[in-house]
Amino acid sequence: xxxxxxxxxxxxxxxxxxxxxxxxxxxxxxxxxxxxxxxxxxxxxxxxxxxxxxxxxxxxxxxxxxxxxxxxxxxxxxxxxxxxxxxxxxxxxxxxxxxxxxxxxxxxxxxxxxxxxxxxxxxxxxxxxxxxxxxxxxxxxxxxxxxxxxxxxxxxxxxxxxxxxxxxxxxxxxxxxxxxxxxxxxxxxxxxxxxxxxxxxxxxxxxxxxxxxxxxxxxxxxxxxxxxxxxxxxxxxxxxxxxxxxxxxxxxxxxxxxxxxxxxxxxxxxxxxxxxxxxxxxxxxxxxxxxxxxxxxxxxxxxxxxxxxxxxxxxxxxxxxxx
Numbered sequence: 001x002x003x004x005x006x007x008x009x010x011x012x013x014x015x016x017x018x019x020x021x022x023x024x025x026x027x028x029x030x031x032x033x034x035x036x037x038x039x040x041x042x043x044x045x046x047x048x049x050x051x052x053x054x055x056x057x058x059x060x061x062x063x064x065x066x067x068x069x070x071x072x073x074x075x076x077x078x079x080x081x082x083x084x085x086x087x088x089x090x091x092x093x094x095x096x097x098x099x100x101x102x103x104x105x106x107x108x109x110x111x112x113x114x115x116x117x118x119x120x121x122x123x124x125x126x127x128x129x130x131x132x133x134x135x136x137x138x139x140x141x142x143x144x145x146x147x148x149x150x151x152x153x154x155x156x157x158x159x160x161x162x163x164x165x166x167x168x169x170x171x172x173x174x175x176x177x178x179x180x181x182x183x184x185x186x187x188x189x190x191x192x193x194x195x196x197x198x199x200x201x202x203x204x205x206x207x208x209x210x211x212x213x214x215x216x217x218x219x220x221x222x223x224x225x226x227x228x229x230x231x232x233x234x235x236x237x238x239x240x241x242x243x244x245x246x247x248x249x250x251x252x253x254x255x256x257x258x259x260x261x262x263x264x265x266x267x268x269x270x271x272x273x274x275x276x277x278x279x280x281x282x283x284x285x286x287x288x289x290x291x292x293x294x295x296x297x298x299x300x301x302x303x304x305x306x307x308x309x310x311x312x313x314x315x316x317x318x319x320x321x322x323x
Contacts, residue, residue, distance in 0.1 A: 005033060009040035012267050013047055023221055026261050027214040034257050041260035042291045044267050053321035054230070054270045054295030055312075056108030056142065059097040062088045062122065066114040068181045070169075071243040072206055072236060075114045081241035088113065088122045094129045095136075102138045104309050105323060106298055109133070110142035110165060116182070118145035123152055127159035134160030142202065147186050150193045157197045164194035167232065169205040171215035172222055178209060184222075191226050203228040204274065207258055208236035208250040216258055220265040230295065231269050233259060235276030252284040256291060263292035270295040282315070289319040 008022055029037060064085030066075045074083035094111070101109050111126055118126060123145070130141055143156050144165035153164065166187050169175060175184050191201055203226060207216055223231060235255060238245045250258075262271055272295035277285060298312045316323050 005029075005036040005040050008264065009043060012044050012264055017224075017267075018265055020221060023217050023261075023265055024214060026264070027212075027217055029257075034253070034260075037264070038256060038260045038291055041263040044263055045292050045294065048267050049294050051321050053316045053323050054108075054272065055106045055298050055323065056110060056140075056272070056295070057097075057101050057106045057299045058110045058112045058144070058297055059089065059094060060084075061094065061111040061126070062086070062113035062115065062118075064114055066116070068116055068179065070179045070181075072169075072178065072209055072239070074239040074242060076242070079241045079243070081239055083239075088125060091129060091132070095132065098133055098136070098139060104298075106139075106309070108140040108142055108163070110144055110163075112144040112165075113146070115146055117147045117149075117152070119152065123155065127155050130156065130159035130161050144202075147182060147190050148193075150197065153190075153194050153197045153199065157199055161199070163200040163202055163229070164191075165202040165232075166190050166194070167203055167205045168219065168222055168226075170207075170209055170211055171218035173218060174209070174211045174215050188226065200229040201226060202230040202232065202272075204230075204232035204234070204272070206234040206236050206275075207255070208247065208276070209244060210247060213254070213257075217261055217265075220262050224265055228269055230272055231262065231266060232272045232274035232297065233262065233293070234274040235279055237276045237279060249279055252281060255280060255284060256287055259288050259292040272296055285315060286319055289315070289321070294321070 008018060064075050064083055065077050067077055069078045070076055074081040098109050133139060133141055141161045142163040142165055143161045168184060168187055172184055191203060194201055203223060205219060236244060236247055238247045259271060271293045273293050274297045296312060298309050313323055
């Protein structure tokens with residue numbers, strides 16, 4: 001039984017939220033229903049957001065040799081890939097990347113490190129980078145450093161890092177088929193502690209990892225339980241050497257439907273383009289931004305090539321956003 005899209009839209013616009021049953025009903029829309037949902041999501045985005053685009057960038061600050069066995073990841077030590085392997089970058093490399101962000105007008109800057117969790121001297125060094133970045137100003141500071149404990153999160157927060165990134169990655173019912181070295185409960189524990197020490201939360205994941213449409217909705221509902229400020233939406237870019245290297249890509253229409261569903265379930269969160277945009281046509285990227293996507297990780301991604309900043313800015317302007 002299909003949902004009444006007009007009624008659901010009015011409910012969200014009035015400040016309500018979809019029930020689980022209403023959300024799961026979106027899995028069975030026919031083509032006309034999908035078109036109606038896409039337009040409804042666009043109206044929700046226009047209602048709850050101004051036209052300021054939320055930009056951020058990342059530096060792959062420590063790469064490779066990760067002991068976790070996430071099937072999508074080029075940096076896992078369990079798989080043979082061409083991903084770079086190096087220790088924590090030096091201070092000059094980090095500061096140069098931050099300066100480049102400032103020059104381009106990018107507002108957020110995140111240090112992202114491989115491994116189960118940053119600790120010891122590496123964590124202390126990263127905190128010293130954040131302290132310098134905070135003193136220099138001009139950027140909101142974020143970190144993605146694995147499954148940290150409270151003490152480590154407090155160190156980062158005191159050093160100037162105000163947002164923590166930890167993706168749920170996929171639906172709870174699907175996650176155990178993709179990773180066995182840690183659980184969603186491990187992630188949720190880190191996310192809760194990040195909030196408790198005063199940080200904002202950035203949490204999303206990857207679509208196109210063999211999940212069903214219903215599981216993508218389940219994923220969006222799971223994210224609603226932690227209420228992230230920012231939701232990165234990655235589209236799987238299959239990496240040679242990983243178990244998902246032969247995954248079938250999602251259709252462009254399925255990607256648009258997914259971002260529309262996420263907007264209806266998360267009317268006030270920033271939906272952020274992340275990895276995998278190279279698989280989308282420019283028209284699909286533009287349409288996704290018109291519908292729901294109002295933020296992006298700009299520049300290169302962790303182990304795959306992202307969009308160049310100048311091209312991103314052009315697309316952002318074409319979609320009527322201010323950068």
